[in-house]
Amino acid sequence: MIPLEEARGRILEALRPTATETVALAEAWNRTLAQPVVARLTQPPADVSAMDGYAVRAADAVLGARLVVVGAAPAGHPFAGDVGAGQAVRIFTGGFVPPGADGILLQEDAEEAGGVVTVREAVAPQRWIRRRGLDFTTGDILLPAGRRLTARDIGLAAAANHPWLMVHRRPRIGILATGDEIALPGEPIPPGGIVSSNAHALAALVRAGGGDPLVLPIVADDRDAIAAAATASRGCDLLVTTGGASVGEHDLIQAALGRDGFALDFWKIAMRPGKPLIWGRLGATPVLGLPGNPVSALVCGVQFLLPALAVLSGLPPAAPRTILVRAGADLPANDRRFDHLRATLGTDSDSHITATPFPQQDSSMLANLARAEALILRPPLAPALPKGAEVPAIPLGQFGI
Known part of the structure; x- marks a missing residue:
């Protein structure tokens, strides 16, 4: 591993x-x-007013001054003339400030009657004016x-x-679920079978990561069928398989693809959940073989598929973003595998973010994963930690999943 x-x-x-x-x-x-x-x-293309009011010369707009209103400058209709001494132009937010004016008298600080406006609050130079090029x-x-x-x-x-x-271009991701025991939601479930969640969950993960998923039909644990389905994915930027990645006699991904020249890079990772992960290449197509266990598949999707999608999309290589949180419960010592504890987020009495792991962490429990808001990361051989200790976590909300 x-x-x-x-x-x-x-x-x-x-x-x-x-x-x-x-x-x-x-x-x-x-x-x-x-x-x-x-x-x-x-942007803006000229000096514009940030408020509704009057464009004035600040030197004229002292408390109590009376200014003659000579025109208007609503947005999209600039005033054609200049503002002279003792004059004002009615202006609205976004309107171009006419030449000669260097301040805005707010309408709530003015009183207009008979074409004359009285200043009730002195105007400072450049007040309420957005300068040309302020944004860019x-x-x-x-x-x-x-x-x-x-x-x-x-x-x-x-x-x-x-x-x-x-x-x-959006990466095209082929998704191939394998197994005699699985059926799509709504279809007849075979004896001893289960409903397959992986293809739909991974397709959603791919969309969240900016890719276009191509969900292939479920194939049975048959080498020829697996090989034929994989061939149909040629032209995808990445083929993702689920199931058949372990060591049982029905785990056939490597054997089925090997006949078509599959080149294995590595198999098995020291992580939990998700140990039996395959990475290699089938001709020009990279292949990521995820475990069939649904929680394992999605955790591996967060750690490997989403970063792969980012690189394919043109972003630099990077691990998922982590944050430091306080453990919401005592954490036991970890073994030699990198662990991902499904957890909810909250705050403690000091307003620090907390992550509280579910009491049961079985990797078959999709309901817990759906309720989880973060994955607490426990490196290999991490020591036991008390409640309140700082630990790294991956917030799942950042992915929109």
């Missing part, structure tokens, strides 16, 4: 980003930029290449006048 960190490193080193493509801005969310977003204009100017690099686009980024690119963006 190899260490978890070594296994992840070997997986990520073997992957390369997908090709680039140009997509409409509306389709670019959660994609990774292949080239920087450079501002095509200056033409040529500024606003978003770097290699950035996964958020909704905020989409808004920024739109403001910078980009209707199209160059991004990496």
